[in-house]
Amino acid sequence: MSRSADDAIDVALIGLGNSGRHYHLPHLREDPRYRLRVIATSRADTSPDVDADADADIEWVHGWQRALDVPHLDLVVVATPHDLHHPITAAALDRGCSVLVEKPLTVTVAEADDLIARAATAPGRLFVHHQRRWEADFLALEEVVRSGELGRPWRISATRGHQGEYRMSTAEKPHVGARTAGWAHRRSSGGGVLRVIGPHPIDHVLRLAGSPPLSVHARTSIEDGEDVEQWAGIDLDFAEGLTGRVDIFRRLGAPAPRFAVWGESGMAIAPTGDRVDIFAADGTTRSIRGLTPPGTLGAEIYDDIAAALHAGVVPRITVDEAREVVRVIELAERSARSSATSRSAPGEPGDPPS
Numbered sequence: 001m002s003r004s005a006d007d008a009i010d011v012a013l014i015g016l017g018n019s020g021r022h023y024h025l026p027h028l029r030e031d032p033r034y035r036l037r038v039i040a041t042s043r044a045d046t047s048p049d050v051d052a053d054a055d056a057d058i059e060w061v062h063g064w065q066r067a068l069d070v071p072h073l074d075l076v077v078v079a080t081p082h083d084l085h086h087p088i089t090a091a092a093l094d095r096g097c098s099v100l101v102e103k104p105l106t107v108t109v110a111e112a113d114d115l116i117a118r119a120a121t122a123p124g125r126l127f128v129h130h131q132r133r134w135e136a137d138f139l140a141l142e143e144v145v146r147s148g149e150l151g152r153p154w155r156i157s158a159t160r161g162h163q164g165e166y167r168m169s170t171a172e173k174p175h176v177g178a179r180t181a182g183w184a185h186r187r188s189s190g191g192g193v194l195r196v197i198g199p200h201p202i203d204h205v206l207r208l209a210g211s212p213p214l215s216v217h218a219r220t221s222i223e224d225g226e227d228v229e230q231w232a233g234i235d236l237d238f239a240e241g242l243t244g245r246v247d248i249f250r251r252l253g254a255p256a257p258r259f260a261v262w263g264e265s266g267m268a269i270a271p272t273g274d275r276v277d278i279f280a281a282d283g284t285t286r287s288i289r290g291l292t293p294p295g296t297l298g299a300e301i302y303d304d305i306a307a308a309l310h311a312g313v314v315p316r317i318t319v320d321e322a323r324e325v326v327r328v329i330e331l332a333e334r335s336a337r338s339s340a341t342s343r344s345a346p347g348e349p350g351d352p353p354s
């Protein structure tokens with residue numbers, strides 16, 4: 001469905017926690033291509049410190065169903081706990097809206113497949129917020145790998161983590177508030193580090209590998225009294241001897257290298273977010289410095305959505321790629337439960353999480 005480039009895209013934002021407030025609201029307020037018409041929150045996360053004057057023309061509602069009742073919406077942004085991604089997105093697609101859903105696309109592959117099937121026959125489009133594809137050190141590392149400077153890669157790793165409990169936002173910053181984001185610590189809400197933190201580094205490794213993994217082997221650590229993992233380590237086997245590793249921590253402690261790639265002609269490491277160091281097999285070295293450290297990002301996603309809705313342009317992040325991230329998470333969960341390697345063809349789901 002194409003629109004005139006002069007038409008603002010009418011938007012409903014569902015959820016005003018960390019992601020809704022800091023990763024979506026600024027773009028929807030400041031980008032003239034979008035007109036934010038309604039914000040839906042739960043009573044628990046309604047926040048009086050949001051500048052009401054700046055949003056004088058925006059309708060505030062409690063509950064996502066009421067947001068979808070607003071007529072003539074073009075885009076619904078879903079920034080809720082993960083278990084709500086599927087029902088909200090399905091309902092919005094069925095009403096003819098396009099949808100931008102936060103990562104991960106869904107909790108299960110079955111849910112992802114249902115949304116992809118609905119979107120294939122719906123007037124609206126389906127988009128996924130894997131905005132960390134545009135982290136500067138990742139882009140620089142990806143260019144090094146694609147250039148062939150390292151030769152054929154044989155090992156890729158990524159490490160990510162928070163520094164403790166997943167917390168709600170303040171008005172100024174995400175993840176630093178006094179309240180714990182309780183849903184992120186509940187399996188029934190799609191919590192746990194595999195889904196809260198893991199989708200981005202998993203997506204990064206899959207992107208660098210350039211193909212789906214042939215097998216997934218994972219271990220997790222669950223603290224006493226909890227039902228979700230606080231650490232996950234995932235080993236991935238790809239074609240032609242390429243292997244990958246993703247480590248995801250709730251509490252990382254001391255900073256660890258964000259990315260590393262080993263190839264037949266050298267290796268590259270992105271240690272701190274602002275540089276990439278390359279070590280050639282012949283002993284020479286070079287560094288790419290002055291990179292912008294990772295922030296909230298997201299402008300590129302909103303550029304792609306506007307281009308897709310105005311001119312039918314294919315977005316740079318596809319729903320099939322987002323589905324593959326969900327598949328890897330399911331396979332990792334199955335492996336961690338069974339302490340055995342989980343295998344499936346790229347088009348097949350893993351077992352649903354328990």
